[in-house]
Amino acid sequence: MDIFLYNSLTKQKEKFTPIEPSSIKMYVCGPTVYDEPHIGNARPVIVFDLLFRLLRHKYGNDKVNYVRNITDVDDKINKIALQKYPDLDINKAIGQITNKIETIYKDTAIKLGCLAPSKEPRATEHITEMINIIDSLIKNNKAYVSEGHVIFDINSYSNYGHLSNKSKEDLLAGARIEVATYKRDPLDFVLWKPSALNEPSWDSPWGRGRPGWHIECSAMSAKYLGKVFDIHGGGIDLAFPHHENEIAQSCSFNNNDKLASYFIHNGSLNIEGKKMSKSAGNVTLLTETLQSFHGSIVRLNMLRTHYRQPIDWTERSLEQTENVIRKWLSAEKDINTEFNEEVPTEVYESLFDDMNTPMAITHMHEYFNKQEYNKLYASLDFLGIDLKSFNDTLKKDKKIPQINEEAIQVLIEERNLARANKDYKKSDEIRNKLEIMGIRLKDMANGTAWEQIE
């Protein structure tokens, strides 16, 4: 069975043909670690984790090299470092922030059921590689030095704009920002810039400074995957300028016309119908979402929408997903653990077809309805949705600190005695009392159960 993927380079779905089937190479743009991860960060993490799993399944677990970088040099980081730790040495202040955010990010990825990438390189550990690329670009007349900056000359790269389907004229027409004096062409971008004393800096042939955006990905992808690799992934908003610039500088450096065979982009994410932004005050932090909803819910909710579709992230859809998971979980006792069911072919077919997770999930609903629980659970397992850990949290949820379980049990027995005596007035009083305490009763065939009301 072949994997088909929508390639942003060609704007169509294509059969995935690796450069080297014995070594699949995927690079995904990771986070800039300047602030706590939000729900929008989670989408590529989950989507490309699924692709990682698909590739591992097809080519072998040890045959897929998945690199996801950590960008720990960035002016946003500097800004926050100065704000938060004004008295600290700038490098120490930055380290405090980047280390903390990186830890939260990785911890969150685990909660979302994501496998660790093969390699998670940090930008600041690859400054030398960046300088080498920049130096070579200057020597080959692809970049120039101006007012202490090193600037990439986009007119030296004829294919500029291909990925994002933009012409230079179009880009200029929409320019919102005043052109820096040190640029020959408004679309030229910075490879290296000089640093002030309160900015992080490294020695370079062009003086003490720091790298611009984009170059870190060119340096790290080349180092860990080579000049040309199979898949480059990230959010659609990165197509321009980030990926476009990466292609321009990498191809100019490598003197070829291809950085990756396939560019895969996940769609954008809105919050309750609106773009998430700090100014709108609707940034949903992952750590907050994960307090109300288990990682499995967040993951399944994300995968209910096809990865290229825009997704409207709402509380309501999370609740619906939770309902589905709770329903599926109810089958757990009926699973035949002796017999390990294979993931059904049609689920693979759905996923291999440009990661059609909604179709796969439709099949999973069918398995539940047909009581083919082993198929359902095998599929969930493949999607990285861990119901087992979800179940553990449910049990934990029931241990309510303020409420004494024994006291509840006493009340239940009291009520059942009343019911046996057909004293329904009293039994309903007890039930109402428990309801107010946040406890809902369920009279089952084999006794009375209770659960916490949310």
Next chain:
RNA sequence: GGCCACGUGGCCGAACGGUUAGGCGCGGGUCUGCAAAACCCUUUAAUCCGGUUCGACUCCGGACGUGGCCUCCA
């Protein structure tokens, strides 16, 4: 202004040129002292206007609407 994506039933969300996706919710029922839970049944669609076609939600064109990107946001 340019480029792009999307517009499906109360809500979420798919596939497909012709055969009811699925889920959630609503409603009805079974069960229960009554509830809850569980189970069963049920309902509704394709923004608008043209075109292609024997036949279009599905292909093409247009209008309208929503959203994204257009230099540092995944």
